[in-house]
Amino acid sequence: MTRPPLVGAALWNAVMKRAGDRCECRGACGKKHSAPGQRTQGRCDLENGKHISKRGEVVLIAMPRDPVNEGDFVTAASLPARRLAAMCPDCYDAVCRKIARAIKQLPPQDDELFAADEFRVDPASKKQADVGAA
Secondary structure (H helix, E strand, O other): OOOOOOOOHHHHHHHHHHHOOEOOOOOOOOOOOOOOOOOOOOOOOOEOOOEEOOOEEOOOEEEEOOHHHHOOHHHHHHOOHHHEEEEOHHHHHHHHHHHHHHHHHOOOOOOHHHOOHHHOOOOOOHHHHHHHHO
16 A cells, blocks of 8 residues: 555545545546457556556556646645546546647637727827827
8 A cells, every 4th residue: 555645645545545546547548448358448457556567656646537627736635535536647647748738729818808909099199199109
């Protein structure tokens, strides 16, 4: 069993207990997570504390179930355990990359907060225009 993080251990333990100490990814990372010959979408088989030769010991991460609408990943500690999901580092990294790629493809937002074109008034005289330019 892997030791919980120093900060938010109770929340992390609640998320891991609900997940059964297993990654809850069902394809959000882009992988199918299904056994060969199986048609349905499976669940990632990585478990908390499992040793993998390439990475070492797997430590699951508690991340928001809906990271786009929940805001930044740093705010995960302020969410209740039912709104968090246990993810292995591989699935977590893949989901973060997909979100970052989707954000980059969004059209740039116009900064309407500071748009003042509707309040623009043409100067009444040349002298008034010179004062406004200064």
